[in-house]
Amino acid sequence: MAYVICEPCVGVCDRACVEECPVDCIQPRDGYPEGKEGKQLYIDPDTCIDCGACEPVCPVTAIFPEADVPEEWQKYIEINAQHFQK
Numbered sequence: 442m443a444y445v446i447c448e449p450c451v452g453v454c455d456r457a458c459v460e461e462c463p464v465d466c467i468q469p470r471d472g473y474p475e476g477k478e479g480k481q482l483y484i485d486p487d488t489c490i491d492c493g494a495c496e497p498v499c500p501v502t503a504i505f506p507e508a509d510v511p512e513e514w515q516k517y518i519e520i521n522a523q524h525f526q527k
């Protein structure tokens with residue numbers, strides 16, 4: 442299990458969640474200084490410890506536990522994971 446960042450983050454990327462994460466698994470930590478359009482942050486599912494600290498600070502309610510990701514945003518489970526695949 443892990444938390445997942447979904448569509449509402451796209452274009453917002455304010456990084457409020459980054460500060461809360463005790464294991465630094467939300468990336469990119471620096472956001473997108475070159476421009477946020479079409480961009481989002483991602484949670485590394487292999488590192489996330491499911492603490493939930495990030496969820497309440499998101500101003501656009503983009504973060505959900507994997508089991509609670511809304512139907513229309515299910516693809517974001519894979520989108521988050523893929524960001525960390527090398």
Ligand code: SF4
Nearest residue numbers: 462489490492493495
């Ligand atoms: S649930 Fe905890 S460990 Fe996982 S991304 Fe959020 S703050 Fe980090």
Ligand code: SF4
Nearest residue numbers: 450454455456458499
């Ligand atoms: S707090 Fe929400 S909107 Fe801000 S970067 Fe994190 S997931 Fe994206």
